Amino acid sequence: MPAVIRGGRRQAMPAPRRRAAAPRGQARGPQTQPRFLEQGLTPSMAWAGAGSFVFVALIIALFGWGAEIGRATGRAIDNQFAAMGFRLEQVHIQGASPAGQRAILDELRLERGQPFVFMDLDGLRTQIEGVGWVSQARVVRLLPNTLVIEVAERRPAAVWQLDGAVRVVDAQGTVIPGADPGRFSELPLVVGAGAEQASAELIPLIQRWPRLRDRLDAAVWVDGRRWNLLLRDGGVIQLPADGIDAALVQLEAMDQQERLLDLGFARVDMRVAESVAVEPRGSA
Known part of the structure; x- marks a missing residue:
């Protein structure tokens, strides 16, 4: 056993203490940190990254790129956003008579709760303008769950x-x-x-x-x-x-x-x- 000199006296170096093993069925102290923390990624950074993804996806949807992304990736992304609360809950039709409103809803066949973020607004507008009562239409998406349809109706x-x-x-x-x-x-x-x-x-x-x-x-x-x-x-x-x-x-x-x-x-x-x-x- 190596020794050290302290105050002119030779003293033996104490042996390292061994940590007693915990009995079976008991916790062994602090749990191992998740791997993303070991790699230097904090929870706040993880949430920020997820938020950035959501923000970019929403920007893509709002500026009209949603149809192409939807064709490339299928409905999986839209369903993910629907699970986050971005799903159709309300439809407001402005400028149409009661008969015109019924005709528009019958044509669109929208369903409460359907995916909303990547909904094809141009396609909806084309459908609406195909209704006999409508001369012009405009479709606006209000996140997280409202669709606004403005029409100029044939009187x-x-x-x-x-x-x-x-x-x-x-x-x-x-x-x-x-x-x-x-x-x-x-x-x-x-x-x-x-x-x-x-x-x-x-x-x-x-x-x-x-x-x-x-x-x-x-x-x-x-x-x-x-x-x-x-x-x-x-x-x-x-x-x-x-x-x-x-x-x-x-x-x-x-x-x-x-x-x-x-x-x-x-x-x-x-x-x-x-x-x-x-x-x-x-x-x-």
């Missing part, structure tokens, strides 16, 4: 009848698929081939004159060039092919002076701009 303007079939058209004369004509009995009725397109000019003019509008039963598009207005009392107003606005102004002036629309005429012929012929009811 019903008239009911179009052709060969026994009845359809609803908007202000541009475009047919609105899925719109039930029976729910729009208050709208003007336009009749004939091409009447739906020509109504885009006529309907706004009729709306300017309430007395005529309230007595109108139908507008018939004649020979693809002009209108006959059929009144509810059986009278007919024959409008010219050109200058409809001027003819309606003249009709309104006559009505104010003579209460023409209350007289119960059979026909008012306004096809010639220089003259107006009024045929009383019951005449030959």
